[in-house]
Amino acid sequence: MEADRLFDLFHSEAFSELPLTFAQGRHGCAPNLSAAPWGRAHDLGYIFYYPTYFAQARIELRHHLIGIEYEPGVVRVQLGSGLSLDRIVKSRSFYFVPAGSTIEVRKENACEYVLITLDPERSASLLPELEAFGMLENVIDDRISDAAFRFRRDLLRDGAADDSVQELVRTVIDVLRRGPGDIGAGSERARISSLRLKRALDYIGRHYSKKISVEEIAAAVGGISAFHFAHVFRSSLGQAPHQYVLEHKLHRARTLLIETQGDIAGIAYAVGFSSQAHMTEAFSRRMGVTPAQLRRAAEMLVPGRSATSLAFAGPHGMA
Numbered sequence: 140m141e142a143d144r145l146f147d148l149f150h151s152e153a154f155s156e157l158p159l160t161f162a163q164g165r166h167g168c169a170p171n172l173s174a175a176p177w178g179r180a181h182d183l184g185y186i187f188y189y190p191t192y193f194a195q196a197r198i199e200l201r202h203h204l205i206g207i208e209y210e211p212g213v214v215r216v217q218l219g220s221g222l223s224l225d226r227i228v229k230s231r232s233f234y235f236v237p238a239g240s241t242i243e244v245r246k247e248n249a250c251e252y253v254l255i256t257l258d259p260e261r262s263a264s265l266l267p268e269l270e271a272f273g274m275l276e277n278v279i280d281d282r283i284s285d286a287a288f289r290f291r292r293d294l295l296r297d298g299a300a301d302d303s304v305q306e307l308v309r310t311v312i313d314v315l316r317r318g319p320g321d322i323g324a325g326s327e328r329a330r331i332s333s334l335r336l337k338r339a340l341d342y343i344g345r346h347y348s349k350k351i352s353v354e355e356i357a358a359a360v361g362g363i364s365a366f367h368f369a370h371v372f373r374s375s376l377g378q379a380p381h382q383y384v385l386e387h388k389l390h391r392a393r394t395l396l397i398e399t400q401g402d403i404a405g406i407a408y409a410v411g412f413s414s415q416a417h418m419t420e421a422f423s424r425r426m427g428v429t430p431a432q433l434r435r436a437a438e439m440l441v442p443g444r445s446a447t448s449l450a451f452a453g454p455h456g457m458a
Contacts, residue, residue, distance in 0.1 A: 186253065188294060200241070207254075213227055235274065287307055335363070342360075
């Protein structure tokens with residue numbers, strides 16, 4: 140099947156896009172959830188990868204939707220006719236939204252994530268438990284996050300991830316088979332408000348290229364000690380402040396590698412690494428690829444490319 144036809148099939152089968160009611164005009168915002176730079180069909184639905192995007196969309200789900208977050212952040216979510224609320228999303232967490240739901244989402248900061256859809260008819264025999272599922276969010280499962288990181292590594296290394304796509308979908312199915320009663324979110328203790336967290340993330344976003352301390356971030360938040368801030372930050376996002384700063388450097392470097400032709404050494408210095416070697420070591424340790432390997436994958440991952448230029452493939456068999 141040709142790529143553009145597959146993209147149309149995703150539109151018609153997985154979800155329909157509805158007019159947005161959230162405020163418009165976010166710079167760098169993906170026009171909709173289907174504007175992914177990479178997508179592929181699997182036996183039960185589709186998988187889409189978003190490396191650097193803001194996401195803003197209002198959709199009516201015709202497939203079940205599973206989202207896996209590589210990075211933490213703040214997301215504004217409205218489910219159905221309910222209230223529009225800011226939700227703090229943990230690193231390495233996943234969420235589930237059942238088919239038939241209407242959901243509106245806006246990510247407050249650019250986050251890397253992957254979406255998996257499951258056709259209710261195709262998945263019914265494998266996952267009859269899904270009929271009992273409502274929305275799940277901020278669920279931490281090491282099997283899913285580990286499979287998601289292997290999928291990303293394989294995709295960025297050579298642009299092909301057939302085996303790891305199947306592994307990731309199988310892992311998601313295995314976890315969902317446990318049923319909603321056995322799948323729970325992490326502890327809600329020692330959380331920070333979304334407003335305070337936004338202040339912290341905004342401060343890091345402005346100063347990440349310099350050496351910043353926990354004390355400085357806590358002072359920008361206001362009314363909280365550095366010790367307590369570090370504790371609630373990690374509890375809320377699943378990362379310590381210094382880990383988030385490093386991940387933000389890598390995110391910004393990844394964006395520049397994908398979207399620009401700047402030399403790798405210059406990008407390393409621009410985002411606050413002491414050398415190209417230091418950035419390469421961090422990339423290899425955190426992402427399983429080097430900056431040069433990611434740059435080679437940029438042809439596939441550049442935002443704004445048309446669907447016909449993407450690396451789509453037809454369904455692959457799953458044992």
